[in-house]
Amino acid sequence: MTSPLRHSDPSDHSLFNHVLSALDIVVFEYDENSGTFQLQGAPPGWWTQCFGPERDASLDLHRCSPFLRDYLADPHPVWEGQSDRLEKSGPWTESDRQGGTMTLEASLLSIGSRKLVLIERLGLDFEDMRSIVQRARERMLAEDRTAKVHRTTQTRLIGQLEASERTKDDALALLQHLGITALVLDERRHVTFATDRALALLGIESSTVVGQAWERVLPFQEHDCQLVQHLLAGASHTGSGGPFCLDGARPKWVEVDIHRDPRHPDRRIIVLHDRTEVQTLRQALTEQASFYDLVGKSPAMLRVYQLVRDVAQVDTTVLIEGETGTGKELIARAIHSSSGRKHKPFIAANCAGLTDSILTSQLFGHKRGAFTGAVNDQEGLFEAAEGGTLFLDEIGDIPPNVQTALLRVLQEKEITRLGEAKPRKVNVRVVAATHHNLSEDVVRGSFRADLLYRIRIARIHLPAIRERREDIPLLAQAFLSQVCTATRKTVDRLAPETLRRLMSYPWPGNVRELRSAIEFSVISCKGNEVLPADLPPEIVESQVQASPSVVIQLVDRDEKSRLLAALSDAKGNRTEAAKRLGVSRATFYRRLVELDIHPQ
Amino acid sequence: MMQKKICMLGGFAVGKTSLVRRFVTNVFSDHYQTTIGVTVEKKCVTVDNRELTLILWDLYGEDEFQHVRESYLRGSSGYILVMDGTRRATLDTALVLQQTVVKAVGAVPFVSIINKSDLRSDWEIDEAAIEQLRERGWTVLIGSAKLGQGVEELFGRLATQMMSPSPPPGMCP
Numbered sequence: 132m133t134s135p136l137r138h139s140d141p142s143d144h145s146l147f148n149h150v151l152s153a154l155d156i157v158v159f160e161y162d163e164n165s166g167t168f169q170l171q172g173a174p175p176g177w178w179t180q181c182f183g184p185e186r187d188a189s190l191d192l193h194r195c196s197p198f199l200r201d202y203l204a205d206p207h208p209v210w211e212g213q214s215d216r217l218e219k220s221g222p223w224t225e226s227d228r229q230g231g232t233m234t235l236e237a238s239l240l241s242i243g244s245r246k247l248v249l250i251e252r253l254g255l256d257f258e259d260m261r262s263i264v265q266r267a268r269e270r271m272l273a274e275d276r277t278a279k280v281h282r283t284t285q286t287r288l289i290g291q292l293e294a295s296e297r298t299k300d301d302a303l304a305l306l307q308h309l310g311i312t313a314l315v316l317d318e319r320r321h322v323t324f325a326t327d328r329a330l331a332l333l334g335i336e337s338s339t340v341v342g343q344a345w346e347r348v349l350p351f352q353e354h355d356c357q358l359v360q361h362l363l364a365g366a367s368h369t370g371s372g373g374p375f376c377l378d379g380a381r382p383k384w385v386e387v388d389i390h391r392d393p394r395h396p397d398r399r400i401i402v403l404h405d406r407t408e409v410q411t412l413r414q415a416l417t418e419q420a421s422f423y424d425l426v427g428k429s430p431a432m433l434r435v436y437q438l439v440r441d442v443a444q445v446d447t448t449v450l451i452e453g454e455t456g457t458g459k460e461l462i463a464r465a466i467h468s469s470s471g472r473k474h475k476p477f478i479a480a481n482c483a484g485l486t487d488s489i490l491t492s493q494l495f496g497h498k499r500g501a502f503t504g505a506v507n508d509q510e511g512l513f514e515a516a517e518g519g520t521l522f523l524d525e526i527g528d529i530p531p532n533v534q535t536a537l538l539r540v541l542q543e544k545e546i547t548r549l550g551e552a553k554p555r556k557v558n559v560r561v562v563a564a565t566h567h568n569l570s571e572d573v574v575r576g577s578f579r580a581d582l583l584y585r586i587r588i589a590r591i592h593l594p595a596i597r598e599r600r601e602d603i604p605l606l607a608q609a610f611l612s613q614v615c616t617a618t619r620k621t622v623d624r625l626a627p628e629t630l631r632r633l634m635s636y637p638w639p640g641n642v643r644e645l646r647s648a649i650e651f652s653v654i655s656c657k658g659n660e661v662l663p664a665d666l667p668p669e670i671v672e673s674q675v676q677a678s679p680s681v682v683i684q685l686v687d688r689d690e691k692s693r694l695l696a697a698l699s700d701a702k703g704n705r706t707e708a709a710k711r712l713g714v715s716r717a718t719f720y721r722r723l724v725e726l727d728i729h730p731q
Numbered sequence: 732m733m734q735k736k737i738c739m740l741g742g743f744a745v746g747k748t749s750l751v752r753r754f755v756t757n758v759f760s761d762h763y764q765t766t767i768g769v770t771v772e773k774k775c776v777t778v779d780n781r782e783l784t785l786i787l788w789d790l791y792g793e794d795e796f797q798h799v800r801e802s803y804l805r806g807s808s809g810y811i812l813v814m815d816g817t818r819r820a821t822l823d824t825a826l827v828l829q830q831t832v833v834k835a836v837g838a839v840p841f842v843s844i845i846n847k848s849d850l851r852s853d854w855e856i857d858e859a860a861i862e863q864l865r866e867r868g869w870t871v872l873i874g875s876a877k878l879g880q881g882v883e884e885l886f887g888r889l890a891t892q893m894m895s896p897s898p899p900p901g902m903c904p
């Protein structure tokens with residue numbers, strides 16, 4: 132057993148103890164022979180307090196923590212001479228006798244062949260280190276908790292988002308599933324969703340719809356567009372309108388329901404109901420009764436409608452023949468409106484009673500100074516109707532010179548303004564009308580045959596009312612509602628007797644006369660039903676005075692010859708002649724004028 | 732009397748010290764005082780009528796500041812891997828530590844516990860993860876040092892495994 136101080140002098144001994152005390156450590160030397168650890172020098176106070184005085188100055192490992200025992204039992208390179216560095220055990224906790232604990236650390240070293248164990252109590256430096264680690268770990272735990280709160284919040288939000296997405300998807304799936312034709316609009320009125328049905332109706336793909344403004348997706352006509360816009364802007368939860376026409380290669384008719392999206396009051400759901408079929412049937416039905424502004428569903432009129440549709444398909448000149456007041460201009464307009472020229476001008480000109488030069492200048496235009504009063508260059512009706520239709524009424528009345536000019540225009544498709552030399556190209560469809568028998572006029576020499584053949588390529592004969600009496604109730608009712616709307620009167624119907632009288636009246640003035648009669652009776656009418664007494668006197672009187680045979684005669688025979696015969700029978704007395712024919716004096720006079728009869 | 736060294740291993744603040752204190756002195760504190768170095772505790776148990784002293788090495792928690800020294804593991808007859816149910820990362824630490832122990836002392840019995848079951852609603856370790864550990868052959872207990880739940884069973888199971896002659900089921904090569 133050796134001690135570093137055993138052979139040195141006492142002052143060295145006390146120096147060694149001072150060093151130990153200053154370092155606050157306890158030193159043992161390992162004795163390989165006895166396998167014990169011998170205390171060197173004086174131990175610090177804490178050591179004796181904790182483990183008691185060392186009996187025979189050797190370390191009692193049983194009184195220490197198993198940590199130190201295990202540690203010392205391990206092989207140590209520093210004691211085997213394999214390292215000359217200090218070897219440290221790492222800290223361990225030892226309980227003191229007062230019920231507290233202290234943290235110790237052992238260091239091993241070799242000095243020559245001697246193996247030493249130094250045990251120190253870890254003090255302030257160690258406590259500093261411990262508190263730093265403690266703080267760092269607490270900080271990490273706290274950050275962990277914050278991150279976790281964020282994660283939970285995020286998860287909750289994502290969950291809520293997913294849930295709301297699901298609800299939205301469910302709602303949309305429901306729209307799909309129920310086969311509803313619907314568009315969902317956002318607050319800017321842009322489409323955010325369209326059901327398959329809606330896409331099929333519109334004949335478009337989802338990708339081209341989503342994000343588009345609704346007006347682009349639903350090609351309504353301008354007026355309908357405004358109505359739908361109004362519905363969309365409405366404050367109520369739902370609104371509906373229609374049927375509206377969706378323009379396209381195959382136009383569709385739809386009724387529109389507008390709903391507020393209950394989850395987003397600014398958003399809208401447009402539900403479309405396809406009413407195309409109903410509308411087609413409805414149209415077919417009304418077409419039976421009216422065509423453009425023409426009213427009537429008699430076989431004669433239905434034939435006229437068909438003719439109009441037929442001639443509209445081609446671009447030829449048309450001649451409309453019919454008595455005065457039968458509505459020849461309406462036919463011309465119908466041809467124009469159902470033709471390819473419908474978006475271009477329709478111009479109507481009455482050729483009756485105009486002088487040669489006035490008519491020429493009206494039709495073809497003139498150059499400034501071409502005649503007295505021509506103060507400006509003026510385009511004619513042909514030029515004004517460029518691309519469209521020019522309706523020449525009373526074509527039978529145009530003077531020979533103009534007939535020649537017109538023929539040239541129809542042949543060359545160019546006009547020359549009065550006073551100009553250079554012709555101008557025109558693209559105009561001419562629809563002509565007459566109440567004359569133009570063939571007779573040709574025979575008589577008042578109308579050019581070549582012009583007649585030019586204008587009579589297509590021919591429509593418009594029947595007189597007496598040839599389609601079954602249309603009288605329809606016509607009368609149509610005029611009644613038109614007149615009521617215009618005069619703001621509420622006359623709902625014609626009394627049966629009134630209608631009977633209208634049916635049996637010969638209507639020499641045709642539809643025009645019927646319309647005036649209705650106007651007259653609405654003004655006279657006191658209640659909401661037109662009574663016979665409200666009708667114009669000639670109709671009331673005709674009923675009283677007419678013997679049916681005369682009326683039938685008038686219907687069946689050529690009117691002009693009938694009037695002339697009646698006049699000659701009455702020896703030129705017009706009142707008498709009217710009586711004989713069963714018509715009022717007024718009617719008789721008007722017919723004389725209209726039929727160009729000039730009794731001496 | 733037979734003595735067996737057991738190491739408490741796991742990430743920091745998982746409750747190693749708390750489990751040992753609950754087991755040895757039946758106390759618990761909410762106050763966290765991190766372990767630096769090693770504290771060794773002893774507790775006598777009886778397994779199959781045989782008395783046994785468990786030497787419980789409560790090691791500091793594994794993290795970037797302190798890595799477990801392999802020398803501390805030497806001589807262990809078994810070990811306990813502690814995880815904190817409220818922190819998923821402590822499961823990964825346990826997996827790494829288990830590999831370290833196998834390298835240092837070979838295949839000795841061990842039991843794992845997911846601590847803090849009193850905070851179950853805050854847990855990040857779910858049933859699927861627990862099932863995966865069991866599929867690796869781990870004995871996984873769920874407990875709480877705070878409530879004392881599963882603590883006796885934890886040490887009891889390990890003691891039994893250490894005393895059983897045949898290789899324990901929780902042993903991993």
Ligand SMILES: Nc1nc2c(ncn2[C@@H]2O[C@H](COP(=O)(O)OP(=O)(O)OP(=O)(O)O)[C@@H](O)[C@H]2O)c(=O)[nH]1
Pocket residue numbers: 268741742743744745746747748749750760761762763764765766767790791792793846847848849850874875876877878
């Ligand atoms: N709620 C709850 N808290 C616990 C439980 N076990 C431990 N704690 C708390 O967790 C923190 C850490 O516990 P310790 O036992 O010190 O953990 P450790 O694993 O020893 O930590 P280190 O020594 O730093 O590695 C302390 O605040 C404990 O009070 C438990 O079962 N439930």
Ligand SMILES: [Mg+2]
Pocket residue numbers: 747748749764765766789790791792
């Ligand atoms: Mg601890």
